[in-house]
Amino acid sequence: MIKFVNVNKVYPNGTSGLENVNLSIEDGEFVFVVGDSGSGKSTLVKLILTEERHTSGRIYVNDYDLSRIKNRHIPALRRTMGVVFQDFRLIPTMNVYDNVAFALRVTNIPSREIKKRVPYILNLVGLEAKSKAMPTQISGGEQQRVALARALANNPMLLLADEPTGNIDPNLTFEIMELLIEINHAAKTTVLVVTHEQDMVSHFNKRIITINKGRIVSDAPAQKKRRTGLIHSADPAPVSALAEPNAIRRRTVYDW
Ligand SMILES: Nc1ncnc2c1ncn2[C@@H]1O[C@H](COP(=O)(O)OP(=O)(O)O)[C@@H](O)[C@H]1O
């Protein structure tokens, strides 16, 4: 759950990042946030992550009140979220398997659980055959799928993707978006995807929030009936299984 109430962000140099933003995103929703470069999209993501702090207003994320959160609770807040960025941010010296496993190792998950979980998540993003490959040996689209696997490793309540297709072959943009939609659908993960590719998002029947110069200028819900035909119904089994290891979710979300 994400809720912004009259949120303003002014950077220390006086630049306005967001102005009087109000929005509410329920658990399990899929939302695109679109806007031109410099409109405040990444600022929105950074405020949700508490990478930047808001100047005024109230922000609530996954039951945390970000106006009042204590620093010692920020790691627990962040474990409720998975994030992918435009530049993948993989660890170049680790293979695909270890890039995903690393995200679990740092959260004290037992190694026998990691050994089950990593192949399962790699299967989910269609990369089980590449688990021994190094990041430099796979394509941009595959690197982004590794980043996505890593973001999902902890079974987060919320997945944030800031320009996830900005550095990959345009032909693969739809594939990544479909994967994000499939994850939202099957695992009930709330998904927020930020992009400047406004034409592209209109091909998907999803809620679209448009930001311009730091302000929300439109918030269009998904249409009830329209089918785009873009959401392929590939075997849903591996994705739906994502909802299964809830033990991991409970531990990472509530163990604080
Ligand atoms: N750390 C910062 N310090 C000062 N201004 C910033 C900082 N980060 C972003 N901005 C400014 O805030 C505005 C919104 O930026 P950003 O959220 O990155 O936009 P977008 O992601 O939509 O391209 C821009 O005017 C940008 O220059």
Ligand SMILES: [Mg+2]
């Ligand atoms: Mg940005």
